[in-house]
Amino acid sequence: ADLEHKITFDPPKYVTFKPIPEEQIKEVTIANAHNQAVMFKMKKTRPGVFKMKPVFFSLQPKTQKTIKLHYTGCPQGVKPNLKDRFSVIMAIVPKDAPPxxxxxxxxxxxxxxVELADSVKRRVIRIHYEGYEIPVDPPEKSEKKSKKKKKGGSQETIEESHKKVQSPIPVSFQQAFSAAASANAHGVTPTVQPIVYIVYQGLQPRGTVE
Incomplete structure (x- = not known):
């Protein structure tokens, strides 16, 4: 069986602290049901707030150890960080480890x-603050989907603004051409002759238009 299934924790998932300005200590017991010795190291999210004793240790087969988890407390009026947690890194003791x-x-x-990498595992012990729900990490897929939607929305906004800028241009040329045509009909020299000339070059022959 995998190493992670041979190492048990009590409590198994989280420890509970009170979010008050008072130092607290909880315990977690780690047992090794593996047929080989296992080594451990403890980590925490906030070094100045949490402490573990011991941090480094090993367990022989069929033995267990109790770890003390220290919490310095939460200042008055400050909301606790619901993402706080302890991490337990474990691996089978290398065969060539010195006596x-x-x-x-x-x-x-x-x-x-290299040898440690073959068996290393990580276990998270979450911190549940009394009065708050136990935090659960959101799935990564939902985050990716939301990002894609945001990107699509921004593209649509860009396209709409582009249309708004581009659409008045042909209308202004049409108005200029109509004004020039009306002026020519009355024998008046148009004041926008250069613009009319440019637009006229792009029009189809009269026979085709009619």
């Missing part, structure tokens, strides 16, 4: 990164 190996050093050792 006196240190978990933190192994995580940072570049020579062992």
């Amino acid at each position: 006196d190996w240190d978990v933190e050093k192994v995580w940072e050792d570049q020579k062992m990164q």
Whole structure:
């Protein structure tokens, strides 16, 4: 079975804190049901607000460990960040790890990164603030769709504005041509003769128009 199915958490998904200006401590117990030793490292979203003890540790097969999660509290009148969470990074201990190996050093050792990458897994422990709903990440697909719709809307706006700018141009030429034709009929020299000449060049022969 996969490593993520052999490592269990209690509580399994989240811990609850009160959004008050008071330090609080919660516990999460991690158990290793795998037949190999597993190493862990803990991460958090806000280093100045949360602490974990221990941060680096390992578990032999069929053993467990309780981790203390510290929360410094929420200032009065400040809304808590509902995206706060702890992350647990875990991987099977490399076979070539030295006998006196240190978990933190192994995580940072570049020579062992390749072997660690084959089994590394990540588990999120969400933070539920009392009085608020448990946050759920929105699916990525819905975000992509909304972006596409916005792009389409902007294109439509551009096209409409383009039409508004372009449409008056032929009308003005038609008006100029009509005014010039009327002036010629009465024997008056048109004042817009250069414009009439340009428009006239683009018209079809009289026989075709009639």
